[in-house]
Amino acid sequence: MNRIELVEKIAATHNVSKAEAARILETVTGSIVAAVKKGDPVQIIGFGTFKQVARAARSGFNPQAGTKIKIAAQKVPKFVPGASFKAAVDPKAAKRKADKAAEKPVAKKAAAKPVTKKAAVAAKKK
Template sequence: MNKAELVEKIANDADISKATADRVLSATIEQIIKAVTKGDDVQLIGFGTFKSGKRAARIGRNPATGAEIKIPAAKTAKFSAGKAFKDAVNKRK
C-alpha cells in the first residue's frame, strides 16, 4: 500500500475528504520525524514506538575491490511494534 492508497482508506474510514486525510497523515509523519530527530521517542499505544538509535563508526570493505573503507558513525531511526500490532499480524486475539 502506498501513501495515496492509505490516504484514500483513511478518508473513507473517517468520512473525511482525501485532502483532509492527506494533510492529517502528512502532519503526523512530520511530527514523528521532528520528535525522533530531537531524540524523543514517539509511543503510540497498541501500534508501536518510533525512536532514534546510534550506529558506531566502523571499518567496512568495498565488495568490488576488497579495499577497506571507513564508515562514519550515524544516527538511525528505529520502530518497535507494539503488542496489539504484533498480535494482529499473527492473528492472535
C-alpha cells in the first residue's frame, strides 16, 4: 500500500474527501517525525513505537574501490512493532511466545533471613 492508497482508504472509511484525508495523514506523519526528531518516542499502544537511536561510528568497506572507509556516528529513526501488530502479522509467533512463557519456571521468593537466638527468644516472650 502506498500513500495514495492509504489516503483513499481513510477517505472511504471515514466518509471524508480525499483532500481532507491527505491533510489528516500529513498531520499524523508530520507529528511523528517532529517528535522523533526532538528525541521523544511516539508510542501507539498495540501498533508500535517510533523512536530515535544513536548509531555509533564504525568502519566499513567500499567494494568498488576495495578500501576501508570510516562511517560517522549518526542518529536514525527506529520502529518497534507492538504485540498486537506482531500477532496480526504472524499469529503463530504470538502462540510460540505464550508457550515459551508458560514453560519458564516461576521465580522463587527470596529466602527468609535466618532467625538469631536473640530474635527467637524475643518472639517467644511475646
